[in-house]
Amino acid sequence: MKAAKSRKPSSFAQFKTLFGKDLRREFRTKEMLTSMGVYALLVLVVYGAALGQTSSKLDLLQMSGGLLWALFVFTSLLGLNRSFAYEKEQGALEGILLVPMDRGVIFLSKALSNLLFMLVIEIIAVPLFYFFFMGNYALPESFGLVIVPILLGTIGMSAVGTLLSTITASTRGKDVLLAVLFIPMIFPLLYSCVTATTAVLVGSPEMMDSLFISLSIAAAYDVIMSLVSWVLYDFVISA
Numbered sequence: 001m002k003a004a005k006s007r008k009p010s011s012f013a014q015f016k017t018l019f020g021k022d023l024r025r026e027f028r029t030k031e032m033l034t035s036m037g038v039y040a041l042l043v044l045v046v047y048g049a050a051l052g053q054t055s056s057k058l059d060l061l062q063m064s065g066g067l068l069w070a071l072f073v074f075t076s077l078l079g080l081n082r083s084f085a086y087e088k089e090q091g092a093l094e095g096i097l098l099v100p101m102d103r104g105v106i107f108l109s110k111a112l113s114n115l116l117f118m119l120v121i122e123i124i125a126v127p128l129f130y131f132f133f134m135g136n137y138a139l140p141e142s143f144g145l146v147i148v149p150i151l152l153g154t155i156g157m158s159a160v161g162t163l164l165s166t167i168t169a170s171t172r173g174k175d176v177l178l179a180v181l182f183i184p185m186i187f188p189l190l191y192s193c194v195t196a197t198t199a200v201l202v203g204s205p206e207m208m209d210s211l212f213i214s215l216s217i218a219a220a221y222d223v224i225m226s227l228v229s230w231v232l233y234d235f236v237i238s239a
Helices: 011-029 031-051 060-081 085-090 092-098 103-133 143-168 174-185 187-202 211-238
Strands: none
Touching (some): 011 103, 031 060, 060 103, 060 187, 143 187, 143 211, 174 187, 187 211
């Protein structure tokens, strides 16, 4: 009887293994979620100190989209800097690269886990932001649409951030270098998401006219940059 030939696991099975590894490690240690959550809370405290002395005539509603996305960007930078910390510290990344698998599978699993962790923090941060700074404003009818720019923006940030965090993982001053590369790269996405989020929170017909255009730009950015990041990932992680 011939010995059964060992079959190579499918790409989907490899993806589930890597994605499950990231989830199990994070939900066991909670290092990334805890650090991102505390950082988001500290940014809100700084916002409170900075805006506490401003004139009562200051319209925070017009600034709400920018403030909210500044919170998202800086919090996500902290998480992305930790994205490959465990693999680098434990030497696990070299072991993963020895496995015969498509490097795009590594990108997809890491980008999806980063996306999930960012969304968890954003789900917590948005109600806190509204409670602290927008409690005096009535919720507009369009408030539920805020989910769309937040989701589109987070998808783009996780895709680009995963690629850039891989590039900077082995460099000196990776925290600063990641920020220097990340913020200019996501500027078109950031601008469109800030515009769309502000339009939803303000809810005026004049601003809602720009909502569809801004969301279209964000969606196009997500598709293009996610594909580019996926294609380039094999070269980046193998370099």
